[in-house]
Amino acid sequence: MRLKALFFLAWLITSLPTAAQLSRAQFSSLENILGEKSSFSGHMTGFILYDLDSQKVVYEKNSQLNFIPASTTKLFTLFAAVAILQDSTQTLRYVASGDTLKIWGAGDPSWKYQDFFQPDFEKVWKNYQVIQYSDANQVSPAFGYGWQWDDYYYDYSAERSPLPIYGNLLEVKKVGNRPEVFPSRFQKSISTTTLPIKELERDLHTNDFKYSPTTFLGRERFIPLLTSGQLTAELAQELTGKTWIYKKESLPENNQAFRGAPVFPLLQEMMLESDNFIAEQMLWMVSDHLFQTLDTERAIEYIQKTYFFDLPDQPKWVDGSGLSRHNLFTPRSMVVLIDKLYRIVPEDQLYALLPTGGKTGTLKNTFQAAQPYIFAKSGSMSNHYSLAGLVRTKSGKTYAFAFMNSNFLGRPSAIRAEVEKVMALVREVL
Structure with a gap:
């Protein structure tokens, strides 16, 4: 019996996912492009790369800090709608x-x-x-x-x-x-x-x-x-x-x-075109389904207690669209959310919902490549730019990531261009 127990323990240990690790060259490449001498040194930056297979963090920088997420808030609204409304609207x-x-x-x-x-x-x-x-x-x-x-x-x-x-x-x-x-x-x-x-x-x-x-x-x-x-x-x-x-x-x-209309086309418009109006109405429909009242605060409280109690950092989440500057999320909570979406939304639907670099939605004119590699929601407002979603590397692996920037001077488009350089590097070296 002891021998069988030892064999079982050995099998269990070897079958567990191992920590995803970068080589010295890979780590140095990311450190250089995100470090003190980079374009990100003059403002607050948080970045995290998460291996969806091993469920391990590959690389992170300031992922524990809170950032104003802008429209990446819609990822939280998307999860709430999928979990509660499922296939149709509350009308x-x-x-x-x-x-x-x-x-x-x-x-x-x-x-x-x-x-x-x-x-x-x-x-x-x-x-x-x-x-x-x-x-x-x-x-x-x-x-x-x-x-x-x-x-x-x-x-x-x-x-x-x-x-x-x-x-x-x-x-x-x-x-x-x-x-x-x-x-x-x-x-x-x-x-x-x-x-x-x-x-x-x-x-x-x-x-x-x-x-x-x-x-x-x-x-x-x-x-x-x-x-x-x-x-x-x-x-x-x-x-x-x-x-x-x-x-x-x-x-x-x-x-x-x-319940009068299919919810998927609305979700797709919300995500691809970053429609704030739809996002706000989504949370009201969630609230109606749960409580028969239209109460954003109560709906958010329910979703956080029921589905997001295990996030590494509890977000300050106040609206459906991300228009509010009171929203605060950490990058490491964002990637856990993306992992949750990755597990519950059918793969073809998830990729149809996320803007695709060089192809669809708000990323149509950025992150261009012969083979699309970025599938993510962006969010920007004055002095803030974030991007969170999935990145597919040349090795064939798919990672969840969150890249959040706050308190910079200048236009968000300038920071977006630097973010694009980082994600192109991730695509090349991982």
Whole structure:
């Protein structure tokens, strides 16, 4: 028995994954390009390379430090959506009341947004002429915690709402020297100004707009609308031809849920094009699925306690998109997240979701090579640039990595170019 136990112990030891180690030359190459004399010496840099096969760290530098992740936050949102929503969106909750259908939005961003699959709302309200809409299930405000207030008129900062229509955006087209907008109901809310503004600009507190006929360029195609339950009801009435009434009423427990659209195309747009609006609505749909309320903070708390309790460093995660500067993640927590995604998302789907260097999404014009080797989410804002995902080396191995940079002067594009040099080296030497 003792002999059998010794044989079993020997087998166990030899079958365990061994630590992934770099040769002296490989280590020196990475140290030189990331060291004190490199372009990364003047700001905070964290980098980690993780062997997915052995589940060992190959190389790291400052991977324990916290960084502002910007849009790499969407990797966390992606995991939450895959784990909770699985294959379809949360669209509506509803109850019948005589000849009236009472509905509450569940966060689905699909309705008349881009070319996404449209939920078959007729399944829900075809037998009702009157629809009563409530947004009383909304807990989180329209803007995320830590968003910059003066981003309110840029399309990357569209407001969150329970039942978005048109992505909560106003479409703008230049006709001559004036703007024409859709939905056209807002055309009457446009006035002229003598101020030399170059675009159609919205008032901070209302859906009133101004432009200058002498300086109008019309380059901004979309402007966020100031959302409200009343506006949602009015837009929905125009679209459906039914009578919509806005009344703030609590969601009863005995409601029915309608899951109306496939979630994968939305996730793909969120990741490839870094769509902030979709990312924020994703967390609201997660919250609705879990708690029947639209509460970003509560959804994040649940995901962290349930799925991310084992991260080496608990992140400060506050929104779905990464617009907030309050988000803080470490590179070593990022690679554990990527490893989790690698284990639960089918390989073909994961590669379809991640921007591919030189091919798709936000990496289409960078990390170019005859054979794509970077599959990752980037994130940038003033003085911060991060990249996290998968790198495929010439030896045929695939590694998870996180490369985070903060507090640098100059443009993120300059740091991105240096990051590209490092990842090209990783591809060559590993």
